[in-house]
Amino acid sequence: MxxxxxxxxxxxxxxxxxxxxxxxxxxxxxxxxxxxxxxxxxxxxxxxxxxxxxxxxxxxxxxxxxxxxxxxxxxxxxxxxxxxxxxxxxxxxxxxxxxxxxxxxxxxRPYQNNLIKNPDAREGFSHWKIHDNGGDKWRVDTAAGCNPIEDYTGNKLAKRTLCWVTSYAECSKSQTIDLLEKGCSEHVLDDVRPEIHVSEWYAARPDCGIKYRITVQLLRNKEAKIAVKEWTFEDTKPAGSDWFKAEHTFSNYEPGVRFIRYYHEGKDIKFWSGWYGAKMTLSSVILDLKHTSSKASSEGSSKAS
Known part of the structure; x- marks a missing residue:
């Protein structure tokens, strides 16, 4: 009793x-x-x-x-x-x-959850490692001059989202995610190997074009120089008010991934003093077991038939 x-x-x-x-x-x-x-x-x-x-x-x-x-x-x-x-x-x-x-x-909450800390500049530069601080350096901005980002994300909670903005010389920073520290199990990382979705929103200003680049690496250890898998995307945008989404899904990668390194950089294309370079926000890394489970179920059904 x-x-x-x-x-x-x-x-x-x-x-x-x-x-x-x-x-x-x-x-x-x-x-x-x-x-x-x-x-x-x-x-x-x-x-x-x-x-x-x-x-x-x-x-x-x-x-x-x-x-x-x-x-x-x-x-x-x-x-x-x-x-x-x-x-x-x-x-x-x-x-x-x-x-x-x-x-x-x-x-x-290591799965189905954004593993990036401070993904939208609300905490300034906390949890990020600054590599290059060129021009007038990195700055946290309200995205003034850009269209409302919630119009693109479809998420009203994105209203008044802050962003990082770059200057006239290269500004870059990164964040490295320790997957075991986040609560992932070795079994899931090595045997299940869930799809890993990475993304970020970036924009220019109405009066100046930008250069933007993002690189995400899957690593065996924190100091690894050779990645298990790597994705890089770069873009040059003319002056404008639109937001654009950089996104990629890692799948079928080798076992042994323990860290994810998320790196982005940007600058303006007119070399103007101030902060006219690439804006970026809503950085995201998600280990997707839902999609993995659905895919495994469909593959199992196909083999059975």
């Missing part, structure tokens, strides 16, 4: 108890002198209730209530269901997740 809990029993008619209640709560508590029987809650019911509690409250408060609550919360299936209900994980996705720590999976 489940753990018992309830209000602390009081002796009926205890003036001392009523006085203490008034001192604590500021009013007389008519129930403070009543005795309540302990309540026993089966684990199954407690499980169903707790799985709807916000995860932050679970790990900061609920787990410390009593041993029963802690034991229920530490069940792997409890966190698996949180992944299903809140992260949209399907049974097809779980087919690839062998011996996963589902609590770690829930909080780390």
């Amino acid at each position: 489940g753990q018992s809990w309830g209000r602390t029993p009081h002796e009926s008619g205890s003036g001392k108890t009523q006085g203490r209640s008034k001192a604590v709560y500021g009013v007389d508590n008519e129930y403070s002198v009543e005795t309540f029987p302990p309540i026993e809650v089966p684990d199954e019911i407690l499980y169903e209730v707790l799985k709807w509690v916000p995860a932050e409250d679970i790990v900061k408060s609920c787990v410390y209530v009593c041993k029963q609550w802690r034991d229920v919360i530490n069940i792997q299936m409890f966190w698996k269901e949180k992944c299903i209900h809140e992260l949209g994980y399907t049974n097809e996705i779980f087919h690839f997740l062998v011996d996963e720590d589902f609590k770690k999976l829930y909080f780390k």
